[in-house]
Amino acid sequence: MSPAVHDVDVLVVGAGPAGLTVAHELALAGVRATVIDRLPDPNPHSKALGLQPRTVELLDTRGLLDAVLADAVARIPDGHFAGLPVPLTYDRWRSPHAYHLIYPQNLLERVLEGALERHGVSVLRGCELVGLTQDETAATAVVATPEGEVHYRARYVAGCDGHDSAVRRLGGFAFPGTSTDFSGVVADVALRSAPPEVLTRPRRTADLLGEERSDRREVSYPLVPLPNGRYRVVWAEYGRSTDAGPVTEQEVRAAVAQRYGTEVDIADVEWASRLSDAAHQAERYRLGRLFVVADAAHIHIPAGGQGLNVGVQDAVNLGWKLAAEISGRAPAGLLDTYHTERHPVGARVLENTRVQAYLTNPAAEFDALRSTFIALLKLPEVNDRFAGMLSGLDVRYDVPGADDHELLGARMPDVALDRGTVFGRLRSGRALLIAGPGHAERARRWADRVEVAHGDLRTWEAAGVLIRPDGHVCWVAPAQDDDPRHTKRLDAALHDWFGAPGPGPERA
Incomplete structure (x- = not known):
């Protein structure tokens, strides 16, 4: 028997924050996407743990922010670059959300999926993309499901399926890149006991990073509380292969002991994952009817908490343009602007995370570089520039055909209007x-x-x-x-x- 064939407008591969955002943008415009994810259930764990100001603004513009704030761990009123002891301030950027929100990725996915379901769209889980071709009229996706193989004939495919993206691989996207001398680990733990100051919610960036710097090749950061009563452990390693195998409980306990000694007693290590040091970017974000978004388009170390945020911003940029195309209202070339606008943003993220990888290396040979950056970040203009870059508030697209007004191509700040804001x-x-x-x-x-x-x-x-x-x-x-x-x-x-x-x- 031949596999079932379903004709769809947009097939979204991957139900992380980016995929759910693309589908939600389409739904707002009345376009129903088909969303598949290879995992049988929503991911209960979260590598990403922060929302930058620009992403918070976008959630506000979609009416989703109240649900996010209800479970947020903390609002941090400043940012950082490579953990250097100079807070980045957001005052220059006129944002009503001038803070970094500590909020797990899996909770964001829950909010986005709930919003999508209110539009009548559900995620099809346990569905893995195993084949992908395209012609002049559509893309054909071969999907392995629990019930057997299914074919989707889609006008467009949005690859939001992560760093090992099947859409990128099967679609033939070139993905060049480099690596640094950095790797790391993220883990969630339950505590048996800890001093009160360890259990306090962070109020500023320094609380998340700690004050001291070691000359050891391993640097652990303070524990961060999670909404479920667990705590996040993060540490960076230099000179160690990311192919070291699964993270062991002993490694997690040793990293916590390095910072806290015997003050913190871990009851259980619930989950742990290694962070790759790879930095890659797709040469093109669009190939015909295929698009790559978020980690499918760019991967880098999680310096400055930019990855999830850039991915959501990619998704919003693509989503309304795809909706216009599907609805027959898009002008010629609109879909191509997804690449021309977002590729430079991704390239800049790869560049600044490479720099941060060097600056966070505790070896003495990088002390002069750190001292130079600390001095520069104390200059207001430099501080503003770096705050805008890491927060996403400074993104300004090249909009042709008009005078170079400061607002042209930039995000519009929130202002009061005759009706609403x-x-x-x-x-x-x-x-x-x-x-x-x-x-x-x-x-x-x-x-x-x-x-x-x-x-x-x-x-x-x-x-x-x-x-x-x-x-x-x-x-x-x-x-x-x-x-x-x-x-x-x-x-x-x-x-x-x-x-x-x-x-x-x-x-x-």
Whole structure:
């Protein structure tokens, strides 16, 4: 008997944060994705343990933040670069969420999957991608399921299936990279006893990193409390192969003893995993009808807690564009902007994590490098730059065809509007035009995909902005500038990002 064949619009491979986010973005636009994951059950453990400010903003723009905050361990009001003793501050970036949120990845997956289920989409588990081809009209995915082999004929496939991505491998994506002298371990433990100060929730970055630096080749960090009453153990190793085999309970106990001696008594090591030192990036994020997202597109050491966050931001960038394509509203070339916008962001993450790998190496030969960076990070402009980079708040896409206003291509900060706020109005998953009556009239034929609001933009010396569903600005009208070219540029931006207008009389 021939395998069953299912025709679907988008097949999302992988139900981690990125895959669930892609599917949720599609669902907001009325596009139903098919989501598969090779694991039979949701992962109860979490390598990633933090949400950067930009990811928190995106959760806010989708109405998911309250559910996340309910179980968050802590809000950390500063960041760090390579654990150096100079806090990174977010003041410059005008974010209502200027904090790093300690929050396990598996809980985020639970929130995202719940949101997806409210749109009528469920994850198909125990389903492994084993074959993948594509032609001019669709991609064909061969999936092994508990009931047997199934074929999916999909208009597009989003590979969100992690560092060993089957979509990347079967789709033929080149994945060059390098390695550093770093490896590490992450583990979750139950404690029998510990001093009160060990059990205190962190309030600042220094609480997460510790103050001292050893000249040993192994560096352990303070225990971090988890919502389930367990504690996270993390340590870095230098000069040891990542192919050392499974993490042993003895290793975990030794790492905790290195920092705490006999003060902390571990009752049980529930889970442990090695962190790879590999740094790789797909040469292309799109090959025909196939896309790679998050760890399928880029892997690196978890320095600065960027991996999960960059992956979710990849997913939001791709999701609304795929929805526009499936809905027949995408202008030519829109899907290609996923690669051109997100590949440079991923490349920058690989670059800065390589630098952090050297800076966190406790060997004396790196002391001069650390001293230099500490001095630089104390300069306000440098501190702002690094805070923006690690938090994701500084991402600015190259939006062509307009003046170089500071908002153009950047994320739009949250501001009060005549009805609600920017972040609140983006919860529909549609674009948002903030402008006066003249510009608003130009957008009325895109009313099915562009909302209109009025707000005070004088802080940015702007009279109007057009904001994409992912929160990035694609048109700006400078304040006190009645140049008619800005109106023509609005028309061009509406066409270039949101396709042809709907029915109705065109305005001259």
